Amino acid sequence: MIRAVKGTRDLLPPDTAVWNHVEQIARAVFHAYNYREIRTPILEETQLFARGVGAETDIVTKEMYTFEDRDGSSLTMRPENTAGVMRAYIEHRLDLLPGVQKLYYIGPMFRRERPQKGRFRQFYQIGAEAIGSESPATDAEVIQMVVEILARSGLSHFELLINSVGCGKCRAQYIEKLREALQPFIPQLSPDNQRRAETNPLRVLDSKVPEDEPIIEQLPSILDSLCPECLEHFERVRLYLTDRGIKFEVKPRLVRGLDYYMRTTFEVVHGNLGAQNSVLGGGRYDGLAEQLDSKVPSPGIGFSIGEDRLVMAVSDNQLPDALDLYIAPMDESALRHAGVLATELRATGASVEVGTTAKLKKAMDIANKVSARRVLIIGEDELAAGEYSLKDMTSGTQLRLSRAEIAGHLK
C-alpha cells in the first residue's frame, strides 16, 4: 500500500473544519489590520535561504529539501516564508509603494526533520510581514494582531514571551561577554552545552538541561548589553504593548534560531503541545533586505504561527458540522423533484444532500448518521398532494409543507 510520506499527513473531515475556522479568523483579523495576502512559490532558488535564513543555521545545513533541477540549478522547497516574501518585495519594488507594506500568507512549509508531536516535514504556517517601518509601534501592532488571532481562534492559557536580541553591534559584543562568562564553567556543562558554548553561545541560554540551570542563571543578560538605540526601541515596544493591554513576559533568554532576527523577538508558548511548545515565533529583521542584495534598506518585522500546533491546541473546541437538510426521495419521480428543489434551497445558503432512492427506513438511518438537522420526505403521497413532509430530527416532529414554505423552515 502506498502511504503518505514520512512527516506528511492527510487532513480529513471533520478536522478540516477546524483548519478552515482558524484560517477564516486569521484572514478576518489580517483584514482588520489592513494586511493583504501574498502568495509566493513553494520552490525558490536555494541561495535565497542560504543567504536569507543563514548558511550556518540548522534549517539550511540539514533540514532543507533541496534538489538539482534539470538545467542544473539548485532549488529548495521553502522551509519558511519570510525570505520568500522579502524576495518578492524586492523583486517587485514594493518599496516604491506608499506606506508600510503589510502582507500575510497561509501555506505549507517543508523541513526534513525527524517527526514528533507537533512537528512535521510538511507543516503549515500562518504568517505576516510588515516591511518598511522600523518604528517600535509597528512591532507592537504586529504582536497585538497575532495575539488577537490566537485568542479569537479559541486558544487559551497561552503565554507571550518577548525579548530583544540587539543589533549587529551590541549582539556581537554580548556574545563575547557570554563566551567569557561561560569559559570557567565549560567543564561542568552537559556535552550538548559544551558544544554550544564553543559554536553558538546564545543557544546555551535556551537549553533545557536541568543540571545546567544553576550555571545558566548566572550568565549575563543580553538586556544589559543593548546599545542605547536598541534599548530605547525595546522600551518603547513594551510601553506600547502595555498601552494596548497586551500581557507579556520579558524573557532575556529567548533567542531565535534564524540569523536574520534583530532587536525585537517574540514567541508564544502553550502547555498541551508536547516538547514543541511554541505555537508562534517572530521578530524584527532589519538587515534582511540588504542580505538579499537590496540597495534600499527595508526594515521589517513579522511572525509565523504554526497552524498544525494551533489546531492541535484548540481542537478540544468541537465545531458543529451538521447538514441542514437531507432529502429522501422514494421513487424515480420524487428523485427528479428532489434535484430541482435542492437547487432552489441551496441558493438560499442551506446545505442540502439529496439521497438516492431507498427504503425510507434506510434513508432515515443515513440522515441520522450524517447529522442532518431535518429530513424532507418526498413520496407518492407528497407528490399527489403537492406538499412535502419535513421532519425535524432533533425533536422528531413532522410537518406537511408546501414547496414555498420549506426554505423558511430551515432556520
Added chain:
RNA sequence: GUGGCUGUAGCUCAGGUGGUAGAGCGCCGGAUUGUGGAUCCGGUGGUCGAGGGUUCAAGUCCCUCCAGCCACCCCA
C-alpha cells in the same frame, strides 16, 4: 542525525510458559407495509507491519528492514 517505546479486523484493543486468531465499536442486513436514534438477532471483515531464521508447528522465540509515536537536536 541519535535514543526509547510500539506495530493483531476500518477504529480501540484481548490473545500465560510456541499448536495456523477473538471482543467491543463501526459497516452491511434483518426484527411484516412510508419514518432515524434504544434493544435484540445475523453477517462482512485480518497473507497477525515486511522479509528471513529456529522448530514437526510462530501472532507468540531470534535477526534484519519498514512504519508510527515520543524524546534529544532544533523549531512553527
